[in-house]
Ligand SMILES: Nc1ncnc2c1ncn2[C@@H]1O[C@H](COP(=O)(O)OP(=O)(O)O)[C@@H](O)[C@H]1O
């Protein structure tokens with residue numbers, strides 16, 4: 001059974017996409033088999049990993065993107081996987097083990113035009129298809145928009161764990177608070193559809209601080225976040241073992257440059273070659289390693305019975 005993880009915060013621009021893409025790439029470099037789903041209609045992760053020319057073709061044609069599993073004559077998730085998505089301009093595979101199910105702008109129709117024919121919610125349809133491919137992976141990651149509307153619900157319902165990217169500011173704290181409230185409501189609404197074979201509902205397991213500028217006093221924002229986390233633990237709204245990651249990601253130009261280059265930070269050559277780990281690539285690697293170790297820490301989730 002793979003680890004199934006959503007990265008979510010009700011605040012936009014906190015670094016959900018950059019954190020999930022760079023962490024996924026570090027996991028793949030560690031030899032893990034990783035599948036990333038892009039559930040954000042803005043398609044940032046897809047455009048980044050496929051580069052604009054490949055993604056443009058997908059967007060023009062529509063089929064091959066995530067929304068097609070919800071359309072008449074439906075595709076299946078297994079047909080949408082772009083294997084070893086990272087390629088050079090000449091088609092050479094750059095990072096084996098990192099697969100993507102891409103999205104295009106038509107995913108927005110899931111929120112309005114989509115009508116389920118048999119009364120079942122979209123996330124249930126997605127869950128069934130996910131089950132067909134999940135045994136091929138160690139990690140399945142869901143990049144979500146800053147809400148728990150239908151697209152995000154697919155990721156959340158399919159996950160066992162939620163990690164919350166946050167910046168050291170008040171808005172991230174508000175976004176986290178809102179997320180926990182909305183998540184609680186969604187879990188209550190969707191509980192009736194959860195079968196034993198799906199495993200337990202997702203819980204917030206951790207917070208990852210992102211885009212920390214040099215010279216910022218991070219202790220106060222971390223402490224505020226910790227206090228809020230403790231309140232949610234007391235109220236049983238997050239996992240009893242939930243914690244702020246020791247690893248945190250600094251603000252660095254190369255993160256924005258990597259997006260423009262269509263590469264994760266670990267493939268941007270000059271940084272990847274540096275033996276020095278006191279840089280943003282070292283930060284992403286520490287986040288990936290801490291994520292891997294989470295599976296070894298005791299938690300209350302019961303193993304799935306499928
Ligand atoms: N550690 C970082 N250092 C510098 N820029 C960052 C960092 N993390 C994210 N960014 C930039 O911040 C912006 C928002 O990040 P993104 O990952 O798209 O956030 P979200 O998915 O939460 O909306 C992007 O331009 C991204 O390149």
Ligand SMILES: [Mg+2]
Nearest residue numbers: 016017040044
């Ligand atoms: Mg994003």
